[in-house]
Amino acid sequence: MTAPSPAPATTDTLLSVRDLTVEFGTKGQTPFRAVDGVSFDVRPGQTVGLVGESGCGKSVTSLAIMGLLPKRGNKVAGSATFDGTDLLTLDDREMRDRRGRDVAMIFQDPLSSLNPVVSIGVQVAEVLQRHRGMKKSAAMAESRDLLDKVGIPDPSRRLKEYPHQLSGGMRQRALIAMALACKPRLLIADEPTTALDVTIQAQILNLLKELVVDSGTALIMITHDLGVVAGLCDEVNVLYGGRIVETAPRHELFASPRHPYTNGLLGSIPRLDGARNEQLAAIPGSVADNIPWTSGCAFAPRCSRAIDVCRAETPSLEQDSVAIEDHLLRCHNPWPTGGEA
Amino acid sequence: MLRFIVRRLLQAVLVLFIVSLLLFTWLRKLPGGPIDAILGERATPETRAALRKTLGLDQSIPVQYLHFLNNAIHGNFGTSTQVQTGTDALDLFFQRLPATVELSVLALILAVITAIPLGYFAAKRHGGFLDTGSVVLSLVGVAVPVFFLGFVLKYFFSIEWHMLPPAGRQNPDLDATRITNFYVLDGLLTREYDAAWDALKHLILPAITLASVPFAVIFRITRASVLEVLNEDYVRTAESKGLSERIIRGRHVLHNALLPVVTTIGLQVGALLTGAVLTETVFGYPGLGDALAQAFRQRDYAVLQVLILAAALGYILVNLLVDVAYAIIDPRIRTR
Amino acid sequence: MSPMQRKKDRIDALAATAGTAGDIPDAGHVSESGGLSLIGSAWLRLRRNPVFLVGATITALFVLLAIFAPLIAPHSGTANPLIGQVTTNHPIPNPQSGYPLGGDNQGRDLLSRLILGSRQTLIVGVLATLAGLAGGLVLGTLAGSFGGRVDTVVMRIVDVMLSLPSLLLALAVATLFGQPSQWTLIIAISVVQIPIFARLLRGSMLSQRSSDHVLAARALGVKRGPITFRHMLPNSLGPVLVQATLVLAVSIIEAASLSFLGLGNPDDSSPEWGQMLGRAQDLFDIAPHIAFWPAGCIVVVAFGFTLMGESLREALDPRNRR
Numbered sequence: 001m002t003a004p005s006p007a008p009a010t011t012d013t014l015l016s017v018r019d020l021t022v023e024f025g026t027k028g029q030t031p032f033r034a035v036d037g038v039s040f041d042v043r044p045g046q047t048v049g050l051v052g053e054s055g056c057g058k059s060v061t062s063l064a065i066m067g068l069l070p071k072r073g074n075k076v077a078g079s080a081t082f083d084g085t086d087l088l089t090l091d092d093r094e095m096r097d098r099r100g101r102d103v104a105m106i107f108q109d110p111l112s113s114l115n116p117v118v119s120i121g122v123q124v125a126e127v128l129q130r131h132r133g134m135k136k137s138a139a140m141a142e143s144r145d146l147l148d149k150v151g152i153p154d155p156s157r158r159l160k161e162y163p164h165q166l167s168g169g170m171r172q173r174a175l176i177a178m179a180l181a182c183k184p185r186l187l188i189a190d191e192p193t194t195a196l197d198v199t200i201q202a203q204i205l206n207l208l209k210e211l212v213v214d215s216g217t218a219l220i221m222i223t224h225d226l227g228v229v230a231g232l233c234d235e236v237n238v239l240y241g242g243r244i245v246e247t248a249p250r251h252e253l254f255a256s257p258r259h260p261y262t263n264g265l266l267g268s269i270p271r272l273d274g275a276r277n278e279q280l281a282a283i284p285g286s287v288a289d290n291i292p293w294t295s296g297c298a299f300a301p302r303c304s305r306a307i308d309v310c311r312a313e314t315p316s317l318e319q320d321s322v323a324i325e326d327h328l329l330r331c332h333n334p335w336p337t338g339g340e341a
Numbered sequence: 342m343l344r345f346i347v348r349r350l351l352q353a354v355l356v357l358f359i360v361s362l363l364l365f366t367w368l369r370k371l372p373g374g375p376i377d378a379i380l381g382e383r384a385t386p387e388t389r390a391a392l393r394k395t396l397g398l399d400q401s402i403p404v405q406y407l408h409f410l411n412n413a414i415h416g417n418f419g420t421s422t423q424v425q426t427g428t429d430a431l432d433l434f435f436q437r438l439p440a441t442v443e444l445s446v447l448a449l450i451l452a453v454i455t456a457i458p459l460g461y462f463a464a465k466r467h468g469g470f471l472d473t474g475s476v477v478l479s480l481v482g483v484a485v486p487v488f489f490l491g492f493v494l495k496y497f498f499s500i501e502w503h504m505l506p507p508a509g510r511q512n513p514d515l516d517a518t519r520i521t522n523f524y525v526l527d528g529l530l531t532r533e534y535d536a537a538w539d540a541l542k543h544l545i546l547p548a549i550t551l552a553s554v555p556f557a558v559i560f561r562i563t564r565a566s567v568l569e570v571l572n573e574d575y576v577r578t579a580e581s582k583g584l585s586e587r588i589i590r591g592r593h594v595l596h597n598a599l600l601p602v603v604t605t606i607g608l609q610v611g612a613l614l615t616g617a618v619l620t621e622t623v624f625g626y627p628g629l630g631d632a633l634a635q636a637f638r639q640r641d642y643a644v645l646q647v648l649i650l651a652a653a654l655g656y657i658l659v660n661l662l663v664d665v666a667y668a669i670i671d672p673r674i675r676t677r
Numbered sequence: 678m679s680p681m682q683r684k685k686d687r688i689d690a691l692a693a694t695a696g697t698a699g700d701i702p703d704a705g706h707v708s709e710s711g712g713l714s715l716i717g718s719a720w721l722r723l724r725r726n727p728v729f730l731v732g733a734t735i736t737a738l739f740v741l742l743a744i745f746a747p748l749i750a751p752h753s754g755t756a757n758p759l760i761g762q763v764t765t766n767h768p769i770p771n772p773q774s775g776y777p778l779g780g781d782n783q784g785r786d787l788l789s790r791l792i793l794g795s796r797q798t799l800i801v802g803v804l805a806t807l808a809g810l811a812g813g814l815v816l817g818t819l820a821g822s823f824g825g826r827v828d829t830v831v832m833r834i835v836d837v838m839l840s841l842p843s844l845l846l847a848l849a850v851a852t853l854f855g856q857p858s859q860w861t862l863i864i865a866i867s868v869v870q871i872p873i874f875a876r877l878l879r880g881s882m883l884s885q886r887s888s889d890h891v892l893a894a895r896a897l898g899v900k901r902g903p904i905t906f907r908h909m910l911p912n913s914l915g916p917v918l919v920q921a922t923l924v925l926a927v928s929i930i931e932a933a934s935l936s937f938l939g940l941g942n943p944d945d946s947s948p949e950w951g952q953m954l955g956r957a958q959d960l961f962d963i964a965p966h967i968a969f970w971p972a973g974c975i976v977v978v979a980f981g982f983t984l985m986g987e988s989l990r991e992a993l994d995p996r997n998r999r
Contacts, residue, residue, distance in 0.1 A: 099583030
């Protein structure tokens, strides 16, 4: 690692991820690094975004923190300190006690993420029975209130229904109810709106904002959609090829995106104030085109600003010299302040 | 749900009707025809003609079929000529039924309680030693002819080591009281525990033999199904909720993975009867399979008619039950 | 596998990757076999799959043995040089020099009969499978190509055949013939396989009826016959052929079961393993080895065919493409 680690975690950090590295691969083959030295902090009540295309390592990062990676075929290094305990060193039983109680997670596809043969009520209640030691009847009553809180109409009836009887939006609401059942201090949302209709997406984001952000639960928002980030996150980490390429507070990032990849992500969002015949910029190529970080900048093959040094030297994550606030950047040839526009 | 059962029952009636047609045609096409079948080849022309008349064989074919159907519905299939000479074929069926049910149920229980846990753990440790070993075992299990397995078990456990009885259902010297003709159950009901134990000892080797094929099939379906379910998103959700391994295994993995297994178990009923024919012959076990093998060998057509119809009926009923059970454990069907 | 062979495989795999990786511009990651045809990529995986290699080796050895049996067998299958040693108290001649497995109860050389038996076993298995396949093809093609009412009728018939236990059906068919022979055996076994093949074929043809290439052909005005035989049938054959491999194993075992129940070929001048095993039952208690040898052969060969069929099934399953 050439990049200096960010300052050690302060006392008011809830989760501090340091040099998280995840390698996949079976014996004999060269392992594939899905996550490569990722570090970031989450303070209580803060919302942090992990942004990038599919395959950039954002989901693997969250699964590693939750201890949900497959037991075999991968190697996890680094640390993820939650409230003074490194989650990565916990054994299976200790991690099981924390999941769903201290740290919870919601997933992308609400239909496949719900057990089709178990009623919604039982799927919510089982978390309460497990972590709060509640009896079945009490847990069901509490589940009813939870469904009500996440905005599911007629919760007493829905309690007895099965996932296939609910609409997409309602399923995601039910998953949120399960995740929030034990009032966790950290919620990880992995693309929670991607599989939903556009109108429902906004409702779910509002619900998250209302229930999570306003109640003081910290949130890690994993998304490829900078629009989601703009409405929700305090701090944004942009990932590419398993490494963080740019980190900044939300307003700083949107005001002066410096990394060409961040700019590319921003450029591919349609803007209402843009000229009518302005073309949407697309980032050429895909994650598959990247080169290993060990031989230069992984984004160089797709980068319009790539210069010779980009292909020769691996850039490190450093404080942006021209920025006033905390703004980390991994780029040899960033856009001038103010970005493209 | 009720409509579903009614529709399935109507389908069952249709299948039974076709079976009866086939059976009727089959009986007519047999070498020698039904007269030889009933009287044997050495009957005099006079008795033949008399029987031809009683059987209505001088009438047109549709009338003959209706006659046949009428007899079948009234359980009138004639008397056994060979297997148990002079016994009414239907009576013989009911005499022998408990023996085969006892054997099949024990074999199915053996197969299910070994195959499902083994399938689950093999899938859980996919590619590991247990997985590879049990897959090879199940493939060998299918490759070994059932009757040969029976002979090998009998040779070692009965003849060489004298651990278990080689044949029969119960030691006749015990003179056990009969209530239901399920010998193990009878022994328990009458508190003749030595009789129950003896009946059970007679069942062990045949049951293991009969369980071999269903074991292999159920194991492989369970393993494949668990492998698929373990990759489902909802199992990851369950893990993310921190649920105990016991709840995840039961409520989230097995409940879903066993749905196809239930159907498979229903389909095994036919395989069980096939296996029973071979197993009962090897162990001289007086059940339906043994009767069937004898009836075929000695051409006892009255007995064959009953057994063929009963086999089709049994298969249809069991699969109907399985469909209902399936609807109960799968809410996607129940609430449709 | 030798190191040399392993190296060759790696080179082949690399060559395949090099030729195709560039053709897939927007894939999330570069897959080793991406861009190859289903059969091509299946073959790549098969040749490195030990399960397939074991199964294919057993099958190949068995077929070779069957073809060259008369050249390999040390003695004739019908001559009875050991007949002098067959007595009422000792009906099975012991293994001795020149006769490593001993003789059978008619004084014939057991080893030679085992070797010669491979041929008849293969013939019974192959013919029974082919006959079952042919019947299944007719029924399945009818149902799958016409659909609608034809489909309903055909499938009800198939339901009836499936509602009878396989052995019962085989016995019923075998009884229709006056005298059991090799042919009644083959027909009885094949009848049991018909519904299985028919179902498989119909399922895969029905799923193709609504597929894009069949719809396109129909939109272009291609008639039912050509659509069935040029488009739907060839694309449905993969799973059917895999099933045939498995059925071959079942047929060999079934032949043994029918012989055991007394419905086998009564003429034992050209031996068959199932027949040898079925007949050894009466002498099992005194001379189990004359049952063990043919049984062992059946188990090994059935195991080989099953291994091959299962690994083929896995390799041809599009879901397993990576």
